[in-house]
Amino acid sequence: MAKEMDGFNFEQRHGKARVRVGRVWRSKDGRRHSMVEWNVNISLLSNCTGAYVRDDNSDIVATDTMKNTVYVKAKECSEQLSAEEFAILLGKHFTSFYPQVFTAIVKVVEKPWERVSVNGQAHVHGFKLASEKHTAEAIVQKSGILQLTSGIEGLSLLKTTKSGFEGFIRDKYTALPETRERMLATEVTASWRYSYESVSSIPQKPLYFNECYLNVKKVLADTFFGPPDGGVYSASVQSTLFHMAKAVLSRFMDISSVQLKMPNIHFLPVNISSKDIGVIVKFNDDVYLPTDEPHGSIEATLSRFWSKM
Numbered sequence: 278m279a280k281e282m283d284g285f286n287f288e289q290r291h292g293k294a295r296v297r298v299g300r301v302w303r304s305k306d307g308r309r310h311s312m313v314e315w316n317v318n319i320s321l322l323s324n325c326t327g328a329y330v331r332d333d334n335s336d337i338v339a340t341d342t343m344k345n346t347v348y349v350k351a352k353e354c355s356e357q358l359s360a361e362e363f364a365i366l367l368g369k370h371f372t373s374f375y376p377q378v379f380t381a382i383v384k385v386v387e388k389p390w391e392r393v394s395v396n397g398q399a400h401v402h403g404f405k406l407a408s409e410k411h412t413a414e415a416i417v418q419k420s421g422i423l424q425l426t427s428g429i430e431g432l433s434l435l436k437t438t439k440s441g442f443e444g445f446i447r448d449k450y451t452a453l454p455e456t457r458e459r460m461l462a463t464e465v466t467a468s469w470r471y472s473y474e475s476v477s478s479i480p481q482k483p484l485y486f487n488e489c490y491l492n493v494k495k496v497l498a499d500t501f502f503g504p505p506d507g508g509v510y511s512a513s514v515q516s517t518l519f520h521m522a523k524a525v526l527s528r529f530m531d532i533s534s535v536q537l538k539m540p541n542i543h544f545l546p547v548n549i550s551s552k553d554i555g556v557i558v559k560f561n562d563d564v565y566l567p568t569d570e571p572h573g574s575i576e577a578t579l580s581r582f583w584s585k586m
């Protein structure tokens with residue numbers, strides 16, 4: 278909230294960034310363990326302008342206290358919970374415990390530790406790191422109003438065919454040939470807003486948001502690839518992105534909008550020829566030069582009409 282100060286507009290917030298916490302839960306007999314590793318970012322909107330303009334820190338929640346709160350709350354959670362639930366729990370704490378705090382923005386990034394299988398059997402306490410991360414952000418108001426967003430960071434997807442790009446603008450600077458046969462590779466960053474509008478209206482089913490996360494990830498990947506036996510043709514990254522976003526909104530009625538960022542990560546055709554021998558390597562949709570940069574940058578947000586995102 279902007280405040281008028283000495284004839285200026287003033288906005289401030291403070292918080293603690295990158296608080297890392299690991300939490301292990303043990304079954305009653307102690308044998309089966311579950312675990313999470315979270316990176317928590319807290320930002321509080323509060324009435325503490327005195328600290329900025331009058332050297333008065335009496336309304337400041339110390340960022341060190343915020344950090345400690347993450348560990349205390351993690352300890353107090355006796356059952357495994359989702360990143361979303363932990364973000365909401367922290368947001369509720371900061372907005373209800375401190376009269377000065379009117380909004381808490383809590384972001385949690387979960388490292389993808391997955392239970393390992395040994396000889397086809399789920400291990401009781403062994404985990405390995407996968408690649409894409411689960412993100413959650415809760416914006417909690419003192420009144421209990423909630424904005425809840427979840428996401429995926431770093432979901433790398435690639436298909437070796439059924440992708441093309443034709444019919445785009447051609448001008449004197451255009452060198453790219455049209456094609457109906459190319460590699461399509463991307464690293465999806467997704468975020469989706471849930472329609473729950475208050476902390477009291479979120480589903481109470483244990484680990485509900487973890488289930489949603491896995492389901493959304495599956496719908497995104499399945500739509501990108503198409504059926505296993507033949508895939509689906511992609512006319513552009515833009516078209517595939519739109520189909521992926523639409524599939525999410527059609528399947529999950531408690532999601533009101535979805536944002537997808539899908540860089541077009543290029544695999545360049547390799548052709549080599551020499552003056553003496555002539556053609557050494559002729560590209561036949563087989564040998565590529567993988568690249569990181571530059572990459573196409575394609576992003577869009579799809580929302581229901583009544584969405585508040």
Ligand SMILES: O=c1[nH]c(=O)c2[nH]c(=O)[nH]c2[nH]1
Binds near residue numbers: 453512513541573
């Ligand atoms: O799917 C694509 N979308 C683009 O906008 C674009 N631009 C480009 O050079 N190649 C591609 N591919």
